[in-house]
Amino acid sequence: MLIDLANFTPWQSMAGGILIGAAAAVLVLFNGRIAGISGIVGGLLGLPRHDMAWRLAFLAGLVSVPVIAGLLGMPAIADIQAGWSEIMVAGFVVGVGTRYASGCTSGHGVCGISRGSIRSLVATATFMAAGFLTVLIQRHLLGG
Template sequence: MTEFTPIASLAGGALIGLAAVVLMAFNGRVAGMTGILSGLLPPQENAWHWRAAFIIGAIAAPLFLMLSGAAIPFQVPVSTAALVIGGVLVGIGVTFGNGCPSGHGVCGISRGSIRSIVAVITFMATALVTVFIIRHVFGG
C-alpha cells in the first residue's frame, strides 16, 4: 500500500508548478521533460544551457535529499524487462502524442490547451485500463 503523504505531495507539486512557471516566464518554453531532454541530444546551440541546467536540477534535487539523510522509500514491483518495455511504450506515446505527461499535464492543461487535455485524458484512461488488465485479468 502506498503511504499517504499530503504535505510532501503538495510541496512537490508546488515546486514542479513553480519550475514550470519560471521556465515559461524566463524562456517562454513548456517544461516537458522529454522535449527538454531531446533538445540536448544533439545539442541545440541556442537552447543548450537552460536545458542542461533543468535536467541537472531534476537529477540533483533527489540526490541532495538522499545525501541529507532523508529516506526515499520506494519499491519496484515489476521486473527490469517490464520497466524497459514500459519505457519503450512511453517513448512511442510521447512521439505520437507530441509531448510527455509532464508537458501536457502540468503546462498544457494550465494553459487551457484542448490538445493537452485530450492527451492527458488519453494517458489516464490508458493507464487505468492497463492496470486493470494486468491486475485483474492476468493477476499481476
C-alpha cells in the same frame, strides 16, 4: 477501498506538486519554454544546439534533487519491482508514445492544461485512461 497509511503522504505530495508547478511557471515566465521533459531531452538530441545550457541545468536539477534528498535522510528512492529489461522496454514505449502525442505527461498535464490547450486536455485524458485500464487489467483481471 483501503488507504495504505504507511505510504500515504498528502503533505509531501502537495509540496511536490507545488514545486513542480512553480518550476514550470518559472521556466515559462523567464525562459518562454514549456517544462515538458520529452521536449527538453529531445532538444538536447537535435540540432541546432544553441540552447543546451538551460536544458542541461533543468535535467541536472531533476536528477540531483532526489540524490540530495537521499543524502539528507529523506526517503526519495522508489521501490521498483521490475528488471532492467522491463524498464528499458517501458522507457522505449513511453518514448514512442510521447512522439505520437507530441509531448509527455509533464508537458501536456502540467503545462498544456494550465495554458488551456485542448490537445493537452485530450492527451492527458488519454494518458489517464490508459493508466486506469492498465491497473484494472493488471491488478483486478489478471490478479497481479
